[in-house]
Amino acid sequence: MKKIVSIGEVLMDVYSADGKTKAEVGGASFNVACSIAALKNNESYFMGSLGNDKYKDSINTFIEKFNIKTDFIEQSQLPTTIAKVTLDENKERFFEFIRNSDNDFHLSNFSEDKLKEIDFIHFGSATALLEGDLSDSYWSLLKFAKKNEINFCFDPNFRDKLWNTEAEIKLFIRLCVEFLDNASLIKLSDEELLLVTGMIKEENALKELMKNNPKALICITRGSKDTMCGWNGEIIFVPTILCEELVDTTGAGDAFISSLINEFVTNNINENSTNEDIIEIVSKSNAFANQAVRHLGALTFLEYLK
Numbered sequence: 001m002k003k004i005v006s007i008g009e010v011l012m013d014v015y016s017a018d019g020k021t022k023a024e025v026g027g028a029s030f031n032v033a034c035s036i037a038a039l040k041n042n043e044s045y046f047m048g049s050l051g052n053d054k055y056k057d058s059i060n061t062f063i064e065k066f067n068i069k070t071d072f073i074e075q076s077q078l079p080t081t082i083a084k085v086t087l088d089e090n091k092e093r094f095f096e097f098i099r100n101s102d103n104d105f106h107l108s109n110f111s112e113d114k115l116k117e118i119d120f121i122h123f124g125s126a127t128a129l130l131e132g133d134l135s136d137s138y139w140s141l142l143k144f145a146k147k148n149e150i151n152f153c154f155d156p157n158f159r160d161k162l163w164n165t166e167a168e169i170k171l172f173i174r175l176c177v178e179f180l181d182n183a184s185l186i187k188l189s190d191e192e193l194l195l196v197t198g199m200i201k202e203e204n205a206l207k208e209l210m211k212n213n214p215k216a217l218i219c220i221t222r223g224s225k226d227t228m229c230g231w232n233g234e235i236i237f238v239p240t241i242l243c244e245e246l247v248d249t250t251g252a253g254d255a256f257i258s259s260l261i262n263e264f265v266t267n268n269i270n271e272n273s274t275n276e277d278i279i280e281i282v283s284k285s286n287a288f289a290n291q292a293v294r295h296l297g298a299l300t301f302l303e304y305l306k
Helices: 028-039 056-065 133-147 166-182 190-197 202-212 252-266 275-292 300-304
Strands: 003-007 011-017 020-026 043-050 073-075 081-087 093-098 120-123 151-154 185-189 217-221 226-231 234-239
Touching: 003 028, 003 133, 003 252, 020 028, 020 056, 028 043, 028 056, 028 252, 028 300, 043 056, 043 133, 120 133, 120 252, 133 151, 133 166, 151 166, 151 252, 166 190, 166 202, 185 190, 185 252, 190 202, 190 217, 202 217, 202 226, 202 234, 217 252, 226 275, 234 275, 252 275, 275 300
Parallel strands: 003 043, 003 120, 011 081, 043 073, 120 151, 151 185, 185 217
Antiparallel strands: 011 020, 081 093, 217 226, 226 234
8 A cells, every 4th residue: 555645724615505504524635635545545644734623523533534644634723724615506616715724734843754655645735825834835845755756646726716816826827837847647627727828729738738747647627528638648538427416516626636646556557557547547536526526515425435
């Protein structure tokens, strides 16, 4: 089993729909850590900070339930970060963030020897490119991964509620470049592909990313249409699975990348892997994401895994 670390935020998704409010444990990086742990092929570590309030017990319940390794978890004295989620008529989600504990994480508290035990890192935080201690840790871990040749994944998880102005969005794009150019596995939505490349034609945009990072597996999720993948100089289209019982799309992207990381690491995907290998692991990940959208909340589906 490999040691896979997901650095970033754990928070509470507070849903408002049909006049009712419900709180669910979430956070992009924590969602990934839980899902990888639930798949049980590899050891899953969450790297981040827990809040000190009424939500702490709910979060710890997930950590214990899925046997997430706690070696890189810190305890903050700040309240848990909140993401207010509003669902529209198509079950698409809109976020408003109240940042607290997620930003209170310090990589410097962990030894280099401990960090060298990591086999794979997922950089998929929605908040870590913002200024603060988590951001400093994010960049330090990236530097460490490159220096020690630790493979890593990047999912930018762009949230327009966190990057509002044109100047902020340009900064976000600029901050993504080093991750996009060096990751061995990349996941973008079709909207994020347009954002980071500025190119309307998606195949040309993907080719641009492939040119800048020819060794990476790059996956573009395109909703119910398909997943467009760049691999070994070729573009591959992998169909998605239509969900007729759609409830909430909040966890779809995190579920997809969780499965993809698990398959990528377990199957030791490398330059000798074939297109058929890629189609197989992406198809499995599409199926995993299909299970996620059948339930409210990003992690609820893990209770019903088939």
